[in-house]
Amino acid sequence: MTEVYIAGKDLRGSLRSRFFIGVAVLVPLLVMSLFFFAFGGGVKGTGAGPGLAPIRTVVVDEDTGSLQLGRIAVSTLIGPQLRQIVSGTEVLDTIQARHALETKQADAAVVIPAGFSAAVTDSAGQAEVMLLADPVKTIGPAVVQAVLQRLLDAFSGSRILLNTYRGAAVSAGTTPDSNVVAGLMEQYQAAAQSGAAPLTVRTPEAGEDVAAMLRRMMSSIFAGLMIFFAFYTGAYTALSIVREHEDGTLARLFTTPVGRSRILGGKMLSVVATVVVQATVLVVVSTLLFGLKWGQAGSVLLALVGTVAATSGFGVMLASFIKTTRQGGPVLGGGLSVAGMLGGLFTQAVPNMPAAFNRISLVLPQGWVIRGWNLAIAGRAAGDMLLPVGVMLAWGVVCFVVGSMVFRRRFA
């Protein structure tokens, strides 16, 4: 019971501390809010439409060739297929397109150059579509770039078709028939405009809308944030042992008829309690405010348990190596930032990270905690969580034991 009194005293102190509330709860929510608004603030959609605001895009078609392949690009960007993502408008020339960007009327501009059709159909031609972007915007232009890339890949495919035809004609000792070339391209154009376009906008999983995809991505980002701050909270709370040592209250506790193991146990219980409160508040508030989906209840509970164990244990171990609270700031800030980065907490939304990063994250508790949460967010059942949660628990226990031994030796 004494341990509970000590933990309760510490928890109450944490909840009264503006610094703690700021760092443990408000800062992660604030950072998440910035992400939320950066993504258009609409991930609370339920499937009727995308959460991301459509990217305002102006399109210039300077391709005047007979095939007018540029029209395919234009119709793709301003057509109904991508209206959930791209709000396209055609303008007359590059000057108008630049003006639209400079006056913030557009996030991106696409210029189909003159001779585009000829370049596509010419086996030695270079087809270059220009993408102009508002330097402040990053995500919108990147999406338009991805759409264009898919479109140009399709054009490249058609050029391979034409080259194959030309090669066959040369092999047969005949001259490629320009009418056949035009016919092939017309058929391609017709097919593209009739719906069988080379560009298909697909959501990652069948039946999942864009809002759900964004929500999942946001959840993953927020999980990284939450885990980072949970590790910080664990270490910061464990640092109260050092703080009490400096204040003389730990020595006074040691003069009471309470064993040192129970006193240190109470301090560690306070770390666990504080992280439980923090993680629960963040999960609940982010669900209510941002509409984030964390996964099935059982999986979330398992992830939460593993997170609390890993962050508390790691915090106790880290704090045990800190001699003074003055050392605490740089050690916690620097150490946890590096561990968080290597553990992959900040790179969840970055595709195709180097394999080395993944390997490094396997030897850090942060890497396993984020793996667990990503599984939960992906909707995996509790049974699929056993490995990462088991590793989290193991990390927690090992770190607890190491930290406890160091503290006991120091205060023996």
Add this chain to the structure above:
Amino acid sequence: MADAGSARLLVDTVTPGHMIPPMADNAVEVRDLTKAFRDVVAVAGISFEVKRGEVFSLLGPNGAGKSTAISIISGLLRPDSGDALVMGHSILKESMAARRSLGVVPQEIALYSDMSARENLVFWGRMYGLSGGELSRRVDEMLSAVGLVERQKGRVGTFSGGMKRRVNIAAALLHRPAVVVMDEPTVGIDPQSRRHILDHVKELNRQGMSVLYTTHYMEEAEELSQRIAIMDKGRVIACGTRDELVRMVGEQARIDLTVTGEPGKAAEVWRTVAGVSQTTVAQGRVEVLAADSDAVVPRLFEAAAQSDFRISSVDIREPNLETVFLSLTGRALRD
């Protein structure tokens, strides 16, 4: 200083039988305690005992080993050798029982500054095993005793130094300890707060509580203690009542007299007075050394009246612990 005027004595409602178990002969017995920190011997085989119901002071300069000794008795440090019994319980073999009998007032304020006075006392009371109605009653009693009922909900961090000191002491008395250990509780505080603390100690002792008190202020040790152990360089160099200590080193009272007339002649007359061991003339005054100044001073006046000079001023300097320490170590207490 607003708090100083409202401070009261610690008037407790303890039952003496509860405070002092009849089985223990001494409240504290220290036996050959030794403690070294690497090459530095902080406590070198000290022994003493604190009798039941007495105030016992450890007097010595900074670094003498007082706080180390107190830390060992309080259970904070483990001795390299030796043992200490608190109310008959060994600090090594029955440390929990020993700690239950102790109330420790640390030298520095050891309270949670973000908690109120009441919350602090409730927490420390729980650490001593109090709960429920008893805890609440004791907290009320102690808040009343230290004059902080009206400020009980105020955060300790906002209190003046004197108020913090009072809460610091109250936290050690909640569980009605048989022995209170106070480690230099008056260091760095204003004279008024110091006066209050000394009065608190006397009141606790009047109620029958045993007090182990450390200080490097000779006046405090003399005022409070029935017995005193003088420590220096980790050793107890003398132990006893104040008078015993003074007699131990054979110190005599010094009586400085100013006379109308020739000081040399007065010194010659007084040299033959019974009880006077030595007379000297210095800076126009006569210095007389005597073992019993109370008996000798009237005789000096008598001798002066029978001669042709008169005494115009008398300054009696009784031997004290400062002179004892000086005699034993060759250094002053505050060196």
